[in-house]
Amino acid sequence: MTMQFSLKRIINSVYRDVTVLRGSIVTGLSIAAGILFIAFLLNLGFGDHSITAEDYAGTSGLLYVLFGVLFTFSIFKEVHDQKKNHLYLTLPISPVERVIAVWITTYILYTVAFTILGVLIGQMAIIFGSLFSKVNLHFISIFSEEYWKMITFYLFVQPVFFYGAIRFGKNRMGKTVLSLLLVFLGILFYNFLIYGMLNHDFDVFSGEQLASEAFNLAKKDFSITGRWLFMIILGPAMFLAGYFRMIEKEV
Amino acid sequence: MITLNNLKFYFPKGKRVFDDVTLSFVAGNIYGLFGKNGEGKSTLMRIMSGLLFPKSGQCRVFDEDISKRTVSCLQNVFIVPEEFELNGLKITTYEQVNSVFYPKFSKDQFYELIAEFELSKDQKISTLSFGQKKKVLIAFGIATNTKLLLMDEPTNGLDIPSKSQFRKIMASVADEQRCIVISTHQVRDLHSLINHVVILNQCNIAFDYSLSKVSNHLWFGKPTQGPQESIIYAEPSFTGKSVLIREDREESEVDLELLFNAVLNNSDAINNVLKNTYHDHAV
Numbered sequence: 453m454t455m456q457f458s459l460k461r462i463i464n465s466v467y468r469d470v471t472v473l474r475g476s477i478v479t480g481l482s483i484a485a486g487i488l489f490i491a492f493l494l495n496l497g498f499g500d501h502s503i504t505a506e507d508y509a510g511t512s513g514l515l516y517v518l519f520g521v522l523f524t525f526s527i528f529k530e531v532h533d534q535k536k537n538h539l540y541l542t543l544p545i546s547p548v549e550r551v552i553a554v555w556i557t558t559y560i561l562y563t564v565a566f567t568i569l570g571v572l573i574g575q576m577a578i579i580f581g582s583l584f585s586k587v588n589l590h591f592i593s594i595f596s597e598e599y600w601k602m603i604t605f606y607l608f609v610q611p612v613f614f615y616g617a618i619r620f621g622k623n624r625m626g627k628t629v630l631s632l633l634l635v636f637l638g639i640l641f642y643n644f645l646i647y648g649m650l651n652h653d654f655d656v657f658s659g660e661q662l663a664s665e666a667f668n669l670a671k672k673d674f675s676i677t678g679r680w681l682f683m684i685i686l687g688p689a690m691f692l693a694g695y696f697r698m699i700e701k702e703v
Numbered sequence: 704m705i706t707l708n709n710l711k712f713y714f715p716k717g718k719r720v721f722d723d724v725t726l727s728f729v730a731g732n733i734y735g736l737f738g739k740n741g742e743g744k745s746t747l748m749r750i751m752s753g754l755l756f757p758k759s760g761q762c763r764v765f766d767e768d769i770s771k772r773t774v775s776c777l778q779n780v781f782i783v784p785e786e787f788e789l790n791g792l793k794i795t796t797y798e799q800v801n802s803v804f805y806p807k808f809s810k811d812q813f814y815e816l817i818a819e820f821e822l823s824k825d826q827k828i829s830t831l832s833f834g835q836k837k838k839v840l841i842a843f844g845i846a847t848n849t850k851l852l853l854m855d856e857p858t859n860g861l862d863i864p865s866k867s868q869f870r871k872i873m874a875s876v877a878d879e880q881r882c883i884v885i886s887t888h889q890v891r892d893l894h895s896l897i898n899h900v901v902i903l904n905q906c907n908i909a910f911d912y913s914l915s916k917v918s919n920h921l922w923f924g925k926p927t928q929g930p931q932e933s934i935i936y937a938e939p940s941f942t943g944k945s946v947l948i949r950e951d952r953e954e955s956e957v958d959l960e961l962l963f964n965a966v967l968n969n970s971d972a973i974n975n976v977l978k979n980t981y982h983d984h985a986v
Binding site: 456458461464467468471472475533535536538539541542543544545546547699702703 | 749752753772773775778782784787789790791796799800801803804
C-alpha cells in the first residue's frame with residue numbers, strides 16, 4: 453500500500469499550487485510592490501531620509517498580513533470551484549500532505565518572497581530617493597524585533613484564515629472575519645463576566661487606581677499565557693479542523 | 704475489483720438516489736452506464752471516485768473503501784467529469800504539475816493522444832473550446848493508466864469526427880488490466896465500444912448484463928415470422944422495431960437504444976429472459 457505521507461508529493465503539491473496560482477501571485481506581488489514603493493518613498497521624504505529596520509517592519513507589516521490572508525484564501529479557490537474541485541479532490545495527495553503543502557506555500561514561501569520583495573523595493577526606493585532628493589544612499593536593513601513580531605503574529609493568525617478558507621464556500625473572507633469577531637467578542641464577554649464575578653467585592657469597577665492596575669496586570673499576564681495557548685492549542689487546532697474538513701469534503 | 708454493496712444514497716432534503724444497490728465492475732471491460740436524466744449516473748460516478756460518500760453500504764475500489772480517498776486508491780482512479788474547468792495553463796505545464804501524482808502516467812501516450820486530437824502541446828488551455836478541453840482531459844485520463852477510468856458523458860461537447868475518434872482511441876486503450884465505465888444518455892455514441900450494459904432506473908439497477916449475453920438471448924429487429932409471444936418489447940413507431948427472445952434466430956446487432964427503452968418499459972421480462980442460460984451453453 454502506498455504511504456499516506458511523502459515528502460516528494462508535498463514538494464510536488466507546493467509546485468502545483470504555485471504554478472496554478474502564478475497569475476494571482478504575480479498580480480498580488482505587483483500591487484504590493486507598488487504600494488510598498490510609495491510607502492517607502494513617503495517614509496524617506498517625511499522621516500530621517502533613511503529606512504531603518506523598524507521603518508521596514510512598520511511600513512510592510514500591514515501589507516504582509518493582508519496579502520498573506522488574501523493568498524491563503526486564493527489557494528483554496530480550487531476546492532470551492534464546482535467545475536474544478538473534482539480534479540483537485542481526486543488528485544492522489546493525502547489530506548495531511550495537502551495541509552502541510554498549503555502551509556509551506558502560504559506561510560514559509562510567502563514570507564520569504566514578501567521579504568525579498570520588500571528588500572528589493574525598499575532598496576529601489578532608497579536609490580530613487582538618493583537621485584531626486586536628499587536621501588543618503590544606504591543599504592536597507594530588515595531584521596528587527598518588529599520584523600520578527602510581524603512574522604510571529606502572522607504565524608498565529610494565519611491558521612484561522614486557513615480554516616476559514618477551506619470551511620466557507622462563499623464570502624469566505626467576510627465570514628471568517630465575522631466568525632473571528634464573534635469569537636473575540638465572546639471571549640471578551642466571558643472574561644469580563646468571570647472577572648466581574650470573581651472581583652466585584654473588591655471595588656475594582658469604581659474607576660480607582662486599583663482597577664486600572666488590576667486590568668494592566670491581568671492583561672500583561674494573560675497576554676503571554678494567551679499567546680502560548682493560542683500557539684500551542686488554537687493554531688494547530690485550526691489546522692486539524694481544516695484537515696478534517698478536507699477529509700469530509702464532498703462535491 | 705469495484706464492488707458496491709447495499710449502497711444507499713440521497714441528497715440532503717432531496718429524493719433518494721440509490722436504494723440498496725449492489726453491483727460490481729470487473730477489469731477488462733468497458734461498461735456503459737445508462738439511465739434517464741436524474742437517475743444518478745453522475746452521482747454513481749462521483750461515489751465510485753470518492754467525491755461523494757454513500758449514506759450506508761460501501762463502495763470498495765481495489766479492496767479499499769474509496770470514500771477514505773487514500774493515496775493508493777486515488778492513484779488507481781481517474782474521473783472525467785461531465786462539466787469541468789481546467790486551470791488556464793499551457794498543456795505541457797498542465798501535464799507537468801498533475802502527472803507527477805500518477806505513478807503509471809505515460810508522457811509519450813499523453814502527447815500522442817494530444818496530437819491525435821489535433822491539439823498542440825504549446826496551446827494554452829484557457830484559449831481552447833470546451834470540446835478541446837475535454838480532449839485534453841480525456842487524453843490525460845487515459846495517460847494516467849489508472850486501473851479504473853470513469854467518464855461521465857465524455858462525448859458531450861465533442862464534434863462528430865471527434866466522437867468517432869474518441870471511440871477509436873477508447874477501443875485501443877482498453878485492456879485486461881483496466882476497467883472503463885462510461886456514463887451517457889447518448890447510447891448511439893457508445894455503440895460498438897462497450898461490452899457491458901448497466902441501466903439505472905428508480906433508485907436501483909434495472910439491468911446489468913454483458914452485451915454477449917444480450918446478443919445470445921435477445922434478438923433486435925422487425926419481426927417477420929415466429930410466435931408473437933416471443934416479443935418482449937415493441938417500439939410503438941413506424942419502424943416497428945422490437946426486442947424478441949432470440950430462440951433459433953440468427954444473431955442480431957444489439958440496438959442499445961431499443962434495449963434501454965425495453966428495460967425501462969419492462970425490466971422484469973428482459974431480466975427473466977437473460978437469466979435463462981440455454982444459449983450460453985449452446986452457443
